[in-house]
Amino acid sequence: MILYFTGTGNSRHVANQIAKVTGEQIEDIAIYLRQNDIGHYHSDRPYVFVGPVYAGRYPRVMTDYIRKAEFTGSRQAYFVATCAETPWITAKYAKRLAEKKRF
Ligand SMILES: Cc1cc2nc3c(=O)[nH]c(=O)nc-3n(C[C@H](O)[C@H](O)[C@H](O)COP(=O)(O)O)c2cc1C
Numbered sequence: 001m002i003l004y005f006t007g008t009g010n011s012r013h014v015a016n017q018i019a020k021v022t023g024e025q026i027e028d029i030a031i032y033l034r035q036n037d038i039g040h041y042h043s044d045r046p047y048v049f050v051g052p053v054y055a056g057r058y059p060r061v062m063t064d065y066i067r068k069a070e071f072t073g074s075r076q077a078y079f080v081a082t083c084a085e086t087p088w089i090t091a092k093y094a095k096r097l098a099e100k101k102r103f
Contacts, residue, residue, distance in 0.1 A: 001043035004050040005029040005062040010082045015050040018080070024048065029065050039069035046076035047103070049094075053081050056088030063097055077103035 002024050004015035012028070019026040024045065032039050041047070051062045058081065071077075079094035081087055 001041060001045070002026045002048040002050060003029055003041070003066075005052070005059065005065075007052055007054070007059070011050045011052050011080075014080060014082055015048075018048055018050065022048075029062060032069075033061065033065060039065065040072075041069065042072045044073045046074050046078060047071060048078045048080060050080040050082070053083035053087050053090050056086070057090050057093050063093065066097060067100065071101060071103075075103055077101070 002015050002019055002022075004011050004026070005028075006012040006015075015026055018024065025043075027041075049062075049066060051058045057063075077098055079091075079098065081090045081094070083090070
């Protein structure tokens, strides 16, 4: 399952490309955020999170959502970030988030 968050569309584009190749279900986190839906997901295949780097890391609204949502099934996850050229602490924070979520 692919969950993406995007500001200007780049991460949606990347998520769509991953979905095209893998055939995975794709979800826009913003839709759930607007509905105040905490989110309960089940996938037997790895989760893929795609989002932008803003000021050196994933947007807080995206990571807060992932932190609160429930993910059952697969304990494998990929974190994909789109950025200009300076991802800074994105990987470190993604790793920390993955550990918190027991991925
Ligand atoms: C407010 C803002 C902050 C950004 N900060 C960074 C950054 O710290 N490092 C970087 O490499 N790119 C940065 N970028 C570029 C974005 O990460 C890049 O354009 C990304 O692909 C945008 O994804 P999106 O279209 O899914 O929102 C920033 C862009 C914006 C608008």
